[in-house]
Amino acid sequence: MKYALLSSAALFAVAAPAFAQDADTNTTLVDGADVSSEETEFAAADTDLDDSVIIVTAQGREQQLADVPIAISAIDSQTLQNSGVNDIRQLNQVTPSILISATGTEANTTVRVRGIGTVGDNPGLENSVATFIDGVYRSRTGNALGDLGPIDRVEVLRGPQGTLGGRNSTAGLLGIFTAAPTGVFEGYGSFSYGNFDFFRVEAGINAPVTDEIAVRVDGTYTNRDGFFDDNVNGGQVNDRDRYLIRAQVAYDPTPDLSFRLIGDYSESNEECCAAQFLPASFTPFAQITEGLDTFSTDIIGPGLTTTANPVIPILLELGQNPAALGPGIFERELFITPGRSYAGGAEDYGISLQTDYQLGDISLTSITAYREFQNDQGSDTDYTGVDILFREPGPTAAAREFQTFTQEIRAQGTLFDDRLDWLVGAFYANEDLSLRDNLKFGSQYGVFASCRIALAINPALVNPSAPDCLGETGIGALSAGGGAFGPATPLVLAGIGNLSSANLVGDDVAAYNQLSNNFAFFTHNIVHVTDNIDLTLGVRYTNDTKDFDASFNNTNTFCEANRELLSPLLASPLAGLAGGITALTCVGNSTSELNGLEFEDTRSEDQVTGTAVLSWEPSDETLVYGSYSRGYKAGGFNLDRSALVTSSVFPLSSPAAGLDVDNLQFEEETINAFEVGFKYDDPTFSFAAALFYQEVFNFQLNTFNGSVFVVQNINGCDADLGGADRDDDPTTGACDPSDVTNGVTSQGIEIDAAIRPSDTISITGGFAFTDASYEDNLVGTDDGDPLTPTLRLLPGADLSNAQNYTMTGSFSWTPPIGDTGLTGLVYANTRLMGDFNTGSDLLPAKIQDGFIVTNVRVGISGPDDRWSIEGFAQNLFDVDYTQVAFNTPLIAPQQTFSAFLAEPRTYGVTLRGSF
Numbered sequence: 001m002k003y004a005l006l007s008s009a010a011l012f013a014v015a016a017p018a019f020a021q022d023a024d025t026n027t028t029l030v031d032g033a034d035v036s037s038e039e040t041e042f043a044a045a046d047t048d049l050d051d052s053v054i055i056v057t058a059q060g061r062e063q064q065l066a067d068v069p070i071a072i073s074a075i076d077s078q079t080l081q082n083s084g085v086n087d088i089r090q091l092n093q094v095t096p097s098i099l100i101s102a103t104g105t106e107a108n109t110t111v112r113v114r115g116i117g118t119v120g121d122n123p124g125l126e127n128s129v130a131t132f133i134d135g136v137y138r139s140r141t142g143n144a145l146g147d148l149g150p151i152d153r154v155e156v157l158r159g160p161q162g163t164l165g166g167r168n169s170t171a172g173l174l175g176i177f178t179a180a181p182t183g184v185f186e187g188y189g190s191f192s193y194g195n196f197d198f199f200r201v202e203a204g205i206n207a208p209v210t211d212e213i214a215v216r217v218d219g220t221y222t223n224r225d226g227f228f229d230d231n232v233n234g235g236q237v238n239d240r241d242r243y244l245i246r247a248q249v250a251y252d253p254t255p256d257l258s259f260r261l262i263g264d265y266s267e268s269n270e271e272c273c274a275a276q277f278l279p280a281s282f283t284p285f286a287q288i289t290e291g292l293d294t295f296s297t298d299i300i301g302p303g304l305t306t307t308a309n310p311v312i313p314i315l316l317e318l319g320q321n322p323a324a325l326g327p328g329i330f331e332r333e334l335f336i337t338p339g340r341s342y343a344g345g346a347e348d349y350g351i352s353l354q355t356d357y358q359l360g361d362i363s364l365t366s367i368t369a370y371r372e373f374q375n376d377q378g379s380d381t382d383y384t385g386v387d388i389l390f391r392e393p394g395p396t397a398a399a400r401e402f403q404t405f406t407q408e409i410r411a412q413g414t415l416f417d418d419r420l421d422w423l424v425g426a427f428y429a430n431e432d433l434s435l436r437d438n439l440k441f442g443s444q445y446g447v448f449a450s451c452r453i454a455l456a457i458n459p460a461l462v463n464p465s466a467p468d469c470l471g472e473t474g475i476g477a478l479s480a481g482g483g484a485f486g487p488a489t490p491l492v493l494a495g496i497g498n499l500s501s502a503n504l505v506g507d508d509v510a511a512y513n514q515l516s517n518n519f520a521f522f523t524h525n526i527v528h529v530t531d532n533i534d535l536t537l538g539v540r541y542t543n544d545t546k547d548f549d550a551s552f553n554n555t556n557t558f559c560e561a562n563r564e565l566l567s568p569l570l571a572s573p574l575a576g577l578a579g580g581i582t583a584l585t586c587v588g589n590s591t592s593e594l595n596g597l598e599f600e601d602t603r604s605e606d607q608v609t610g611t612a613v614l615s616w617e618p619s620d621e622t623l624v625y626g627s628y629s630r631g632y633k634a635g636g637f638n639l640d641r642s643a644l645v646t647s648s649v650f651p652l653s654s655p656a657a658g659l660d661v662d663n664l665q666f667e668e669e670t671i672n673a674f675e676v677g678f679k680y681d682d683p684t685f686s687f688a689a690a691l692f693y694q695e696v697f698n699f700q701l702n703t704f705n706g707s708v709f710v711v712q713n714i715n716g717c718d719a720d721l722g723g724a725d726r727d728d729d730p731t732t733g734a735c736d737p738s739d740v741t742n743g744v745t746s747q748g749i750e751i752d753a754a755i756r757p758s759d760t761i762s763i764t765g766g767f768a769f770t771d772a773s774y775e776d777n778l779v780g781t782d783d784g785d786p787l788t789p790t791l792r793l794l795p796g797a798d799l800s801n802a803q804n805y806t807m808t809g810s811f812s813w814t815p816p817i818g819d820t821g822l823t824g825l826v827y828a829n830t831r832l833m834g835d836f837n838t839g840s841d842l843l844p845a846k847i848q849d850g851f852i853v854t855n856v857r858v859g860i861s862g863p864d865d866r867w868s869i870e871g872f873a874q875n876l877f878d879v880d881y882t883q884v885a886f887n888t889p890l891i892a893p894q895q896t897f898s899a900f901l902a903e904p905r906t907y908g909v910t911l912r913g914s915f
Contacts, residue, residue, distance in 0.1 A: 067617060067623050067679075068623075068679075069534070069536065069615035069623060069625035069627065069677065070157065070613075071157070071158040071159060071675060071688075071692070071750060072157050072158070073094075073095040073097070073156040073158075073766075074153060074154075074155050075153060075155070075156075077151060077152050077153060077179070079094060079810070079812075082857050083810075083829055083855060083857075084857065084872055085148075086147055086148060086200070086220075086222070087147060088100055088109070088111070088174065090874075091154060091156070091174075092831055092853075093808065093829050093853065093855055094808060094810070094829065095156050095808060096766040096768040096806040096807060096808045096831070097114055097156065097750055097768045097770070097806070098111065098112065098113055098172075099112045099117070099801055099806075100112075101801065101883040101884060102273065102883065110127075110801075111128075111129040111131065111172075112171070112801060113158050113159075113171045113172030114159070114172070114746045114748065114768075114772060115770045115772025115801075115802030115803075116128050116129075116170065116172075116671075116744070116746055117171060118633075118700060118702075119701055119702050119840045121702070121709075122638060122639055122640060122702050122709060123140060123435055124514065124637045124640075124711075125636060125711070126139065126140070126633055126634055127169070128170045128171035128172075128633055128669070129169060129172045130161065130168070130169035130172075130173045130174070131174045132166060132167075132173065132174070132175045132176065133148075133176045133177075133178070134176075134177055134178055134262055134352060134354075135166070135177075136350070136352045136367065137166055137167045137369075137404075137406050137429065139429075139431050139433075147222055147242055147243070147244045147266065148178070148244075149202070149219075149220050149244050150178060150179040150202070150204060150218055151179070152178060152180065154174070154175065155173075155174075155175040156172065156173075156174055157172050157173040157174075158171075158690070158750070159172060159629055159692065159694070160172075160611070160630060160632075160671055160673050161173040162540045162542075162609055162631065163522050163538025163539060163540050163611050164423065164425075164522070164524045165427065166408060166427060167427065167429065167518070168520065168540060168542055168607075168631065168633070169631060170631035170633045170670070171631070178246065178262075179204075180216070180248065180250065181214035181215060181248050181249065181250040181260075182206055182216075182250075183208045183211075183214055184206065184208070185206065185207050185208060186206050186915060187203070187204065187205040187206065187915050188202075188203065188204055188205075188912070188913065188914040188915075189201075189202065189204075189912070189913050189914075190912040192872075192909065192910040193908050194224075194872075194906055194908020195905075195906055195908065196227065196906065197223075197224060197225045198223070198224040198225075198240070199222075200220065200221070200222045201220065201221045202218070202219070202220045204217060204219065205217055212251060212252050212253055213250070213251050215249050215250075216247070217245070217246070217247045218244075218246050219243070219244065219245045220243060220244045221243040222242050223240060223241050224239055224240035224241075225239055226238045226239035226271060226274075227901075228274045228332045228334045229333055230334045230336065231321070231323075231333055231335055232321070232334070232335055232337070232338050232385065233338060233340070235271070236271070237271045237272070237274040237334060238270075238273060238274055239270050239271055239272075240268075240270060241268060242266065242267065242269075242270065243266065243267060243268075244264065244266040245264065245265055245266075246262065246264040247262075247263050247264070248260065248261065248263075249261045255358075256358040257357050257358075258355070258356045258357075259354070260353070261352070262351065262353075263350070263351045264348075264349060264350060265349040266347075266349070267345070267346065267348075268345055268346045269344075269345040270343075270344065270345070271341065271343050271344070272344060272377070273342065273900055274334055274336075275383045275898040275900050275901075276329040276334075276383075276901060277324065277325065277888070277896075277898050278329065278845060278882075278885060278897040279325075311452075311891055312325065314448065314455075314462065314469075315385075315448075315891075317464035318386045318444055318447065318448060319385055319444075320384055320385040320386055321335035323335060324385060329899070330901065330904075332901070332904070335385045336380040336383070336384070336385060337380050337382075337384070337385055337387045337442065338385075338387075340390050341380070341393050342378060342380065343377075343378050343394075344375065344376050344377035344378060344397065345376060346374065346375040346376075347372075347373070347375075348371070348372070348373045349372055350372065351370055351371075352367065352369035352370075353366075353367070353369075354366070354367045354368075355368075361414065362412070362413040363412050363413065364410070364411050365409070365411075366407075366408070366410075367407070367408045368407050368408075369405070369407075370403075370406075371402070371403075371404045372404075373401070373402040373404075374399065374400070374401045374402075375399060375400055376393070376394075376397040376398065377391065377397060377398055377399075378390075378391050378392055378393025378397050378398070379398075381439065382888070382890060382891070383888060383898050384888075384891070386442070386444050386448060387442030387443045387444040388441070388442045388444060388445050388448050389440070389441065389889055389890065390439075390440060390442050391437070391438055391440075392440075397438060398437045398438055399435070399436050400433070400434070400435045400436075401433070401434045401435075402431060402433055404429065404431045405429070405430045405431075407427070407428045407429075408426070408428075409425055410423060411424055419527065419528050420525060420528070421526040422523070422525045423523060423524040423525065424521075424522070424523045425521070425523075426520065427518075427519065428517075428518070429517070429518040429519075430516070430517055431515070431516040431518075432513075433515075434511070434512070435511070435514075435639045436510060436511050436512070437507050437509075437510040437512075438507050438508065438509060439506050439507050439510075439588075439590075441502055441503055441504065441506055441556070441590070442503070442504070443503050443504055444503070445502060445503055446468075446502050446503045447500060448890075449499050449500075449502070449584040449585070449890075450467075450469035450470070450496055450500045451464055453469075453496055453499065453577075453580060453581055453584065454474065454496075456580065457478070457484070458477075461478070462474075467500050468496050468497055468499075468500035469500070470496065478492075478493065488569055488574055491565060491568070491578075492566075492581070495565055495566050495578065495581040495582070498558045498561050498562045498565065498585060499558065499562065499584055499585045501558055502559075502585055505554075505556040505557070506554060506555065506556055506590050507552065507553065507555075507590070508554070508555060510551075510552050510553070510641060511551050512548075512550045512637075513548070513549050513550070514546055514547070514548050514637060514639070515546070516544065516545070516546045516547075516636075518543070519542075519543055520541060520542040520543070521540070521541050522540040522541070523538060523539055524538040525537050525538070532616060532618065533614075533615070533616050533617075534613075534614075534615045535614055536611065536615070536627075537610070537611075537612055538610050538611040538612075539608065540609045541608050542608075542632060542634075543604070543605070544604070544605050544607075544635075545602070545604040546602065546604075546635075546636055546637065547600075547602050548600065548601045548602070548603075548637045548661070549599055549601075550599035550639075550641075551599065552594040552595050552597075553595060554590060554591060554594055555592060556585075556586070556590045556592055557592045558585050559582070559585050559586035559590060559591035559592070559593065560592060562581060562582045562585045562586070563582055563586070563593075566578040566579075566581060566582055587708070587890065588640075588641065589641045589642055589644050594641065594644070599661050600661065601637065601661040601662065601664070601665065603635060603636070603665060605634065605668050609629075609630045609631055609632045609670075610629070610630055611627060611629035612627065612628050612629075613625055613626070613627040614626050614627075621681055621682050622678070623678070623679040623680075624676075624677070625675075625676070625677050626676045627673075627674070627675045627676075628672070628673070628675075629672075629673045629675075630672055630673070631671040631673065632670050633668060633669040634668055635665065635666050635667045635668040636665070636666060637664045637666075638663075638702075638709070638711040639664075640664075640708070640711075643663050643710070643711065644661070644663060666700055666711050666712065666713055667698045667713050667781070667782060668698060669696065669700045670696070670698060671694055671695065671696045672695045672742075673692065673693070673694040673695075674692065674693045674694070675692045675693075676690070677690040677691070678690075684755065684756050684757065685754070685755055685756070686754040687751075687753045688750075688752045688753075689749065689752075690749070692746070692747060692748060692749075692750070693746075694746040694747065695744075695745055696742055697715060697742045697743070697782070698713040698714070698715060698743075698781075699713065699744040700713060700714075701713075701840060702840065704886055704887060704889075710788055710790050712781075712791065713781055713782065714743035714744060714774065714778060714780070714787075714791075714794070715740050715742065715778070715781065716740070716741045716743040716774075716775035716776075716777060716778060717735035717739050717741065717775075717777040717779050717784065718741050719736065719777065720777060721733050721735065721777040721779075724786070725786065725787045726792045726795055727792065728789045729789070730786060730788060733786040733787055734784050734785060734786050736784055737782070737783050737784045740779060740782050740784050742775065743778055744772070744774055745772070745773060746770060746772040746773075746799075746802075747771050748769045748772075749767075749768070750766070750767070750768045751767045752764075752765075760814050760815050761812070761813050762811075762812045763809075763811050765808065765809040766809070767805070767806070768807075769805050770804060770805075770806075771798070771804060772798060772799045772802035773798045773799060773802075774794045774796060774797055774798075774799065776795050776796045777795060778791070791841060793842040793843065794842060797837075798836070800837050800838060800839055800840045800842060800846075801836055801837075801838055801884075803833045803834040803836040803850070804834050804835075805832075805833075805834045806831065806832065806834070807831070808829065809830055810827070810828065810829035811826070811827065812826070812827045813826040813827075814826075821862065821863035821864075822860055822861065822862060823860070823861045824858075824860055825858060825859040825860065825861065825868075826858050827857045827858070828857075829854070829855050830852060830853065831852070831853050832850070833851060833852075834850045835848065835849055835850045836850075838882055838899070839884070839885050839897075841887075843887075845897050846885035846886075846897060846899075848881055848882050848885075851879050851881045852879065853875050853877075853879055854875070855873065855875070855876065856872065856873050856876055857872045858870065858871050859871065859910075861912075866914055866915070867913045868910075868912045869909065869911055869912075870909065870912070871907070871908070872909070873905065873906070874903070874905065874906045874907070875902075875903060875904065875906065876905065876907075877905070878904055878905035880901070880904070881901075882899040882900065882901055882902065883900045883901065883902050884899065885898070885899040886898060886899070
């Protein structure tokens with residue numbers, strides 16, 4: 001890794017995301033930029049270096065990008081095309097401060113900026129990084145995951161956003177802008193083919209209808225075999241089969257009035273997302289958090305791929321293929337349960353209208369949008385060849401649906417002889433979220449769970465060939481001599497019998513509904529104190545209300561039966577054993593006792609956030625600024641039944657004894673961010689540096705502990721908890737509310753640079769050092785309640801997927817080929833990442849070593865770029881790495897792990913044509 005760092009540093013010097021260089025492209029800047037229309041214009045080099053300075057109409061006037069006092073990465077269409085960016089996950093290659101990863105379904109995509117992001121698969125959590133496409137807010141990042149079609153540019157804004165429009169966010173903003181209609185008749189098409197039988201077709205046409213009206217239609221279709229071979233059921237998993245069509249109309253009836261109407265529809269039908277077992281040798285288990293050596297075996301234990309783990313012989317007896325337990329996880333060979341499937345699909349469509357009107361000296365903008373998104377997904381949820389947990393694909397599959405209406409209105413202008421640039425606006429969002437689930441125990445769950453109990457009682461009695469994993473021999477041994485458990489022996493054996501019968505039961509349809517209403521008023525004002533000193537002040541008021549209800553149709557009657565049967569043992573020495581049997585029968589609160597109960601709740605919150613920036617331009621090329629901003633992300637509800645009952649007497653008591661819908665709530669997340677920056681820009685060289693410090697309060701964390709999902713706010717405590725936040729006791733480690741402080745801090749430096757030595761060569765680079773970590777003493781709420789023991793590794797550690805250093809770089813060369821009118825292309829970009837832990841609970845087995853990913857593209861194009869042929873390779877050196885590692889469900893939760901893998905090397909050829 002040391003030599004990789006040195007070589008990358010030498011190649012890319014200072015390293016960073018590509019600065020926009022495309023002629024006449026548009027970009028949106030937020031918090032520090034204007035938004036008379038959510039768009040600012042980039043003017044860049046065609047062939048003359050002197051014209052390559054990036055010009056933006058930010059803050060209500062034309063200025064260089066270097067004059068905008070905000071940390072922003074702007075990536076133009078040519079860079080995106082050269083990088084092979086078709087969906088947002090591929091943006092990792094072009095900017096260092098962002099990390100995008102996907103987990104259990106395509107809809108579960110997380111965007112992190114400066115190490116901060118929303119973790120987990122629960123749609124009840126909003127994103128710390130707000131995502132917009134053509135100025136329209138996408139309420140979850142996964143809603144924007146499909147093929148994007150032709151992209152004009154992408155912007156990544158770092159730090160809290162919200163005083164210029166749209167939705168508020170705590171970590172940053174991802175803005176994606178598609179190619180808009182123009183007044184020129186033109187069309188294009190491209191065809192790509194590559195390994196894994198990949199092919200992608202894209203075509204579009206733009207046509208002026210009248211002098212005032214232009215239309216544009218674009219479409220894409222992508223198909224590819226999966227990266228995983230299903231050796232049990234046949235076929236591949238993690239494939240691609242998706243398409244998009246987008247139609248636009250631009251109407252400019254007068255010079256002062258314009259409309260842009262966009263309608264789009266996309267659909268995918270794919271199998272996703274497979275996971276592989278992590279062998280014991282995958283990560284250095286010696287990397288144990290300091291101070292935890294006394295119980296390190298509880299943390300790491302024997303891996304899932306070794307018979308030293310007592311669960312392995314049971315899995316093998318129940319039908320697990322031994323080949324699945326080998327060390328070659330990156331061979332991508334799956335051995336899942338026969339008949340189980342990862343099949344699923346997504347449908348995303350919507351319509352938006354942007355209206356811009358110049359009323360005298362006042363610019364008015366309105367963006368109205370309605371969108372629907374639906375995703376369903378089946379899964380072999382235990383990721384083994386034994387039928388333990390599953391979600392059935394199809395009409396009753398686990399699914400999420402979003403129906404979202406948004407309205408944004410802005411007005412801006414100038415006062416006092418242009419000494420004040422003012423902006424006021426309002427935003428409203430109505431979101432109807434529906435989630436249904438059909439998680440069930442598999443046909444072998446009963447015997448597997450019974451074997452877990454038999455292992456605890458006496459490993460010599462384990463008999464996986466018997467339905468209760470004991471058989472006559474085991475039952476006889478436990479019943480002999482008055483019974484191993486005395487008079488309670490018949491109860492214990494009857495409880496195991498009930499557990500062994502808990503097969504193919506669970507949620508037929510568990511329905512969760514959440515109606516959200518969000519409205520905000522904001523103002524963003526720039527005072528020109530002198531000709532080269534500006535003071536920016538912005539304020540936002542946000543009100544967010546969520547109404548929640550849920551209903552269940554759960555068929556697990558064995559949970560209630562065991563609860564009633566074994567409750568007499570609650571006060572006996574056998575309470576632990578009785579509780580274990582009942583917990584496995586009722587795991588995740590799977591019980592028919594939930595049916596017919598009322599689950600309703602409402603939460604409402606108000607927040608005032610804002611920003612203040614002082615900037616100074618000592619020359620036309622340079623800018624120095626300092627800023628403070630406060631961000632906010634709404635609280636909500638954990639849309640998962642596993643959090644409903646948290647009574648200390650559960651699982652032996654009735655769920656009504658501990659049932660509390662308030663257990664599902666989590667509080668709003670806020671952040672205080674400080675930043676100082678410097679920018680320089682001239683025709684041949686651009687440079688930007690930012691130092692930042694951010695404090696996060698009520699950090700929203702979602703983690704899977706092997707049995708259930710835990711959603712908890714994370715805060716710090718100014719008082720020393722004496723290690724009580726690192727033990728197994730959920731009752732220790734409380735903090736006086738007056739001592740509660742932020743639980744997460746993110747600080748570091750970002751450097752972006754671009755060198756343009758000629759009109760055919762461009763070199764960009766970026767470097768980010770980020771220390772995004774938890775405080776040393778942690779509590780779970782802002783009232784000072786103790787941290788859950790599941791998260792006992794968090795205090796003092798880095799956040800998951802928060803690497804300390806990241807470098808990106810690119811090289812682009814487009815030389816003319818003699819006097820033929822032909823042009824060559826040589827392009828490469830790379831991303832280097834340091835070590836990081838991919839698990840939200842930070843167990844050491846989930847550490848991913850640092851790695852480098854490189855993409856290349858070479859080609860030749862005809863006169864005026866009318867045609868081109870290009871060869872490409874993504875992940876050129878076929879680097880193997882994991883995206884997220886997690887506790888394998890129900891398989892000795894703290895000892896066995898699985899992981900979602902990143903994509904292997906892909907390569908192919910692309911043909912393009914245009915007129």
